[in-house]
Amino acid sequence: MEKSYEPKEVEKHWYEFWEKEELFAASELSDKKSYSIVIPPPNVTGVLHMGHALNVTMQDILCRYRRLRGDNVLWMPGTDHAGIATQNVVEKKLTAENTNRHELGRKKFIEAVWEWRNQYGSAIINQLKRLGASCDWKLERFTMDEGLSIAVRKVFVQLYNEDLIYRGNYIINWCHRCHTALADLEVEYEEIEGHLYHIRYPFPDGSDGIIVATTRPETMLGDSGVAVNPDDKRYQDIKSSSVILPILNRQIPIITDTYVDMSFGTGALKVTPAHDPNDFEIGKRHGLPEIKVIDDNGKMTSDAGKFEGLDRFECRKAVIKALKEDGLLIKVEPIKHNVGHCYRCKTIIEPNLSKQWFVKVKPLAEKAIEAVKNKSTRIVPEMWTNTYYDWMNNIRDWCISRQIWWGHQIPAWTCEKCQNLVVAMESPSICPCCGSNSLVQETDVLDTWFSSALWPFSTMGWPEETKLLKTFYPTSVLVTGFDILFFWVARMMMMGLHFMNDVPFKDVYVHALVRDEDGKKMSKSKGNVIDPLSIIDKYGTDSFRMTLAVFAAQGRDIKMSEKRVEGYRHFVNKFWNAARFALMHLTENHSELKFESMSLPDKWILTRLKNVTDIVSDAIDSYRFNDAASTLYKFVWHELCDWYLEAIKPCLYGNKGEKKKEAALSVLQRVFHDVLILLHPFIPFVTEEIWHKLPGTEGSIMKAVFPADVNDFESLLCDLASEPMMDIVMEVITGIRNVRGEMNIAPSVSLHVILHSDNDFLGSIVSNNEDIIINLAGLKSFASGKPGIRPKKAATTVIGDAVIYILLEDVIDFAKEKERLEKELAKLKNEISGLIKKLNNEDFLKKAPDDVVEKVKDKHNLALAKQQKIISNLEKIKSIEEE
RNA sequence: AGGCGCGUAGCUCAGGGGGAGAGCGCUACCCUGACACGGUAGAAGUCGUUGGUUCAAAUCCAAUCGCGCCUACCA
Known part of the structure; x- marks a missing residue:
């Protein structure tokens, strides 16, 4: 064996061995207890990061442990097609090749994505293997696989038929760069220094009017009303029922709505139903028109009048300029406010009116809440349960359509002739309504999380009734970071309960985040990312895994270095x-x-x-x-x-x-x-x-x-009995070593030691094990017996009932020894006074449990005896000095 | 705004009503026949602050300060 462990070859060799011997394989049927985990599928575009490393290490620990305990273990691996991210990657590649997806067309583009995936898609899987992950790789799944796609279709069709999926014109979050709608969850809010513009909307007669405040003045072009709180005294006496929208000179109504916060700005709110989620609601309540002034490319529409075609941010400047010229911009004040950004590309998202598909989540959420309440699924650590309830209770409908090409195309067809909508597993050849054969499929695809939500059962072959499902569903535990508790865990709960009639996992173990040394979140832009693979190359997988495991305390993030x-x-x-x-x-x-x-x-x-x-x-x-x-x-x-x-x-x-x-x-x-x-x-x-x-x-x-x-x-x-006995032996050895260290006696000097004790038990242990003491304390000789004549030139130490004499014929330094003993005595006195205080407290004697009182008494007696021995050793030294 | 979590040795953190712990770092000595990626010993903490409960609080409760995170429709 090598003098130091070299992980490189060892890791490669044994991983290949494990795979060759199929030691990771699960049995579809087995008498053994089943244990199953589905991996949180990493993005197919992903590169292994610390989060994966921690996540996978924990799952691997569990799986390897359960196998050793004799379970039939399934660890289901796979990747997720990551709609937007993957499309972005391939589009970038196309740009480099001087083309784009529109030139290619949808069919060719999808082919190009598959090509990419076949070439690069296993990168992350190979990286998981470097961590030692013992997944059953033969079962590896991909959310775009045929089987999983059938599951997606089936779920979509059923939910649609159950009225749990609907389509409609609603306000959604629109990313102009990704050119798609995003779910509420996919918007990240970031505090930004902006401006609050106060704008005067005059009354139709040209008089003062109402001043509104906004951070997005360009949206005023789409205003269809001004709202004030009905209780706001400032606006009680207004005669006019409408104002004139500046620039466009449209007359818009003044409405009252309790939503309006009287304390903010001027207490008057411009209402833009097509570009703000709250305004949308207000608009619905008051029947206001929805005027879309920003299109899906971030350009102003024809409804924006002379600003048509202008970029949304350019338009903001132009609007301000125009308002200034008209003397209607009253003031501009700085404001810190939260602005939504696309979680994929960080572009500022725009609330936009759009026709989209939604899942009605309330009924699904209720079952998911109940499953945790009745402990069918247990969230560990428990503190996350509240977060889960909180979110589930306030859940809003989930926008699942995405205006991209890479993903599961929505199985819905519109008849061009009669406009009838058909939702079906298979592409219909004729319209069931009018018999026409000109049916056009919905171009939108589904949110990637829609397919991930089915992961625990779609990977096991659902909707087929497979042996795998029978043996391994529900899974034993889901191991994941809290950052996707809502994105993924909550949605799997809903889908699992709805389609399998059972929770997808019995436990959810929520682990922490891996941060950098200073506790900051690792991110490419900060440049503080530590690459797990470089760590593995340098230190080996085992060292890395051990580090992760040791620091993986529940509820605390890991600072990695x-x-x-x-x-x-x-x-x-x-x-x-x-x-x-x-x-x-x-x-x-x-x-x-x-x-x-x-x-x-x-x-x-x-x-x-x-x-x-x-x-x-x-x-x-x-x-x-x-x-x-x-x-x-x-x-x-x-x-x-x-x-x-x-x-x-x-x-x-x-x-x-x-x-x-x-x-x-x-x-x-x-x-x-x-x-x-x-x-x-x-x-x-x-x-x-x-x-x-x-x-x-x-x-x-x-x-x-x-x-x-x-x-x-x-x-x-x-x-x-061996534990307390060994404790005595170790204490004796440590005691001698301690004296040796404090008296600065070189390890090469071997010593004579004598131990005196009245305690027969201790005495016998010590004498039965004197060879060990001699060896480990570096002694020339060791003798033990009943207290007798004290050796003269010796340093002493007290262990339990025993006094140990370390003979130092030539080397004893009495001053030093005295100092040592006095120091120890002082420590002991301190301890004794604490114990006495307790023992003098009658309440303590009366109310504390007997064993605690006994323990304190024993300790006190022991300390007293020890003190006695140290004092006599000190006296001995003094008497020798006097001689 | 609401919720959650965290303040324990120089650093990173365990622990969680009756003896303050570990790793790294530091100091001293040691290449002793597995290991210098090592050994032996040592120094080092009012367990954020203030109250309360208790015979007993680092631990439970309340308040407070500091830090971090999550959720939310403040234009």
Whole structure:
């Protein structure tokens, strides 16, 4: 074995091995318990980022763990066709080739997208593999696949027939750059420094009129009214029922509506039903005309009069100029306000009147709320439940049509002759209404999230009644970031319940975001993105995964930096070397535990192993990945390496006889065997590599059995008394080392140590394990016995009931020793005074539970005894000095 | 505006009513036959602030300050 772990070749080798051996494959039918996860499908245009890395690592930990526990695991992989993003990518490519999609035409363009997808679409999948993802790749799905497309059609048609999908002219969010409608969710609001323009709308008789305030003066061209609050005293006495719209000189009505906020601006609101969602509602209430002045390209329409053809922002300037000239611009004040931007391209979106398709979500949402309320689906951590309810309760209809070409074309046809609308699975040949054969399909496609919403069952073959569905639906857990809780999770809940009559997943584990070192969100524009692949290249996948797992505490974002990963590379390397050491001695199989000849450290480490096994499985079961990972870290480094391996070295070198050696070897093998399995979900590559070198193993570690599931484990291995006993041995050793350190005695100097104690239990433990103490404390000799004559020139330390004398014939520095003891005494006195305060408190004695009181009393007695011993040691020094 | 979360060692964070913890960093010593990506020891914290509940509060409650995020139709 290499002196340091080199991940590159190991990772490549074992990943290929796993795939070749089909170790990731799920069984369609099996007697085993089913466990299933569908991957949140990354965009087909995507490049692996930290979010994916965390998300996939967690799912992989769960899947590998469940396999080790004997479950039939399905981890369903795939990608999402990402309508707008993918279309953008391909359009860019076309531009570079000096053409565009309109020149190509719809059919050719779609072909071009498929070509692109076939060429580049597996990039993200290959990157997931670098993370060690154990998805069943044979089942890989894509939202535009034929099967998934049939599912989409079926859902659309059924929802339409159930009146849960409708088409209509409504105000929607329009992105001029992407040239499509967006759902409300796809608009990101950002605070912007803008201006609030106060504009006078004169009365028809030319008198003062009403002053309105707006941040988008260009929309005034589409105004069809001015609204004031009916309770607003300022406007009670107005005689006129209308005003004149400046520039266009249209007469528009003054209406009253309680929506208007009297405290904002002048309390008068210009109403533009075609370009503002609220105005749209007001317009509907008052029957105002909807005048569209900005077209789908961001240019002014003919209704904008002389501004026709002008860009919307150019028009704003022109309108202001015109108003100024007419003396109708009263004032301009700076204002901070939220402006919506397209989540894909950051263009300022324009609320626009448009004919679109919508899903009526209320009825679907009710079932989705109920499913969480009655715990059919559990959201972890629980704090997200409220956010989920909140959103679900205030949900608005979902605009699902997109004016792009790449996606699932809406299965609706209009008869050119009679205008009849047909929604059907298959393209109809004649109009069922008038028999005409000139039917034209709707050109819009569906929102990508519409198909993602079906992911948990469409990937398993729905609408067919497949074995996969029977075995694996509903899925066990969905692992995702909170940023798509609404986009995706909520919608899957609605669709799953509606079409499968069951929740899509029993648990939703919502994990945190990965941020940069300073806690900022990683983004390309900020330039603070850390590329997971470069981290993997540099430190290895296992180190990276371990880092993610250790920092994945519930409810807190992860601040990622290379330095962190470096720390966990050290861990992987430490483990590698521990294994290297073990394997140097494990030259043959020692799978049978030799319980009779075990030493204390043998029994101790097995007990600790059992304990750690329980903690780790508990933690993974409840999605506390950080607890599981750090428990293993501590166990491997600070118990296995720091104590156990060091303690058994004399045995392994044969200094303690063949039987002891055999026992130690058997324990060593067992501990490595089990700890490899425990670690495998976190660091799959290095554990597989070592597994194959460890005697007594066969095949892949992926087929191993989790230690907690082995029968008789507890009775076979655990000796609970070994923990307190080993604690004493470790304390004695640490005590001696401590003196050595504080007295500045070089490690090369070996010492004589004498231990005095009245306590027979302690005495026997110490004498039974003196070889370990000698070895680990670096001693020349160690003697223990009942208190007797004190050695003269010795430094002392107190452990429990024992006084330890470290003989320092030539090197003792009494001043230093005195200082040391006094320092310790001061610490102890502090502790004692705290304990006394408690014990003097009658309420404490009366009300605190007995075991707590006992504990405090014990501690107090122990501290007193220790104090006594230190004081006498100090006196001894003084008397020696006086001699 | 409403909701959620977070303030614990220099840094990054665990913990969550009865002993303040880890990793990194720092200091000292050590290339001891797995590992210098290492070992041993050490220094370091009024657990944001103020009240309350309790025999007991870093932990529960209330308020307050600071930070972050999410949701919302303020023109």
